[in-house]
Amino acid sequence: MSKKRIVLTGGGTAGHVMVNLAIIPTFINEGWKIDYIGSKNGIERELIEPISEVTYHSVSTGKLRRYMAKENFKDPFKVMKGIAQSFRLLGKLKPQVVFSKGGFVSVPVLIAARMRGIPAVIHESDMTPGLANKLAMPFAKKVLATFPETLESISDNKGKWIGAVVRSELFHGDKQKGLADANLPGEKPVLLIMGGSAGAQRINQAVRDQLDQLLEQFEIIHICGKNNLEPSINQKGYAQFEYVSDGLSDLLHATDYVLSRAGANAIFEFLALKKPMLLIPLSKKASRGDQILNANSFKKQGYAHVLEEENLTGESLVKSLDDLRAASATLKENMNNYKSVEAKEEVIKIIKTTAKHN
Structure with a gap:
């Protein structure tokens, strides 16, 4: 039986990497091959590359600004380039599942995953989804939320409240x-x-x-x-x-x-x-x-x-x-009085179930 393979993505800030860092040890211990797609110079590279069991790949990404700036005219081309790079990468890696923590770099990866027919799971930490996750949600099978209120922003019954994932x-x-x-x-x-x-x-x-x-x-x-x-x-x-x-x-x-x-x-x-x-x-x-x-x-x-x-x-x-x-x-x-749910285990279980269905 071929080794299970997962692609992780997310970046721009440390917050868009922390859940990935929390679940990586479990997938390493269970023998999964782990690849990470991030930006060339983002903080995700600094945090992920030192992990010897994870292979880091960089792709082009735009910033998806909400304000007027001349870079806004360049960014769609950067995103399209990132989609093409992610499409080639995913075709080469052939993962069973993609897990995204959000951030600008995740958008081309999620679009390419849908084009390749690879199921994806997204995690949203904030109460209301960020712009990158809003754009990426239509391309995901499941969207996991830290706050129960977030489910009001997620359509198609793909949302699930799991609570906060904390690094053990x-x-x-x-x-x-x-x-x-x-x-x-x-x-x-x-x-x-x-x-x-x-x-x-x-x-x-x-x-x-x-x-x-x-x-x-x-x-x-x-x-x-x-x-x-x-x-x-x-x-x-x-x-x-x-x-x-x-x-x-x-x-x-x-x-x-x-x-x-x-x-x-x-x-x-x-x-x-x-x-x-x-x-x-x-x-x-x-x-x-x-x-x-x-x-x-x-x-x-x-x-x-x-x-x-x-x-x-x-x-x-x-x-x-x-x-x-x-x-x-x-x-x-x-x-x-805060009742912590076993969110990390739930995330891992949902990723594995999604991979199994693939």
Whole structure:
């Protein structure tokens, strides 16, 4: 019997890769041949290529912007090129199934999979589907959702709510190693600041403007995004990183509070680890508003506090973090009531069933 083969895709941000990273170990252990189709220079390449059991392939991709830009006229040609490249790749690889986490690079892959007659499964993390997944959904057999509300946006009865997929390795971090990696003494509560894989300039600036005051209350791990380090800052109790992958579980176990954007993958990981969080979602000026919906859902359920980006100043940040500390016991109690479903196992089961039917 020939070896089972799966093609994974998704990229543009780390959030469009994390579910793939969560399921890859299971498919490796069960002897599947795994290929990943991503962009040439995206963060997905940085995260996937080091995995020796996964073969990475790059294709052309457009950005599918929602705003006017001269690149919009070039992008349809990039997408068509990506479809042709994906069509040739899938014909050569002959996978039983394609699994997509979303992002711009997934669109040509899903279209090519339909052209090849290869069934595809999509995972949507946010409450409302992103533009790339909206375009790709007609070409998929199944669309899996983190939020039950997402099913209202999915037609043809192909949607299924499964809950949040959390990487199992995040539960096995070492607090002392995390403190050592960040060179922190561990004498004060630790605040982890994350702005997503690309960073968040406004959050970074507000934190640095109030750093002296924040360091009176916290030791800080600041994951500030690529090219966003500030080498002039060298203060005790403050550690900055561009991006963290392998050691993230240790840093999370050293963390007492989180200040973050509100991407769905990240906030469900903080929820699973019971970390009180202050969320500053991307504003509608800079996004389609999905992070605002995610943040408000967590606020409503008592898992997080929310500070709108329009209201972000150094002073409002300090006050919001003071309020977070004061409410931490209540937030943790609410998070203890969260019933985590076995989402990762359900995703893997659906992928295998889809492959079997093929």
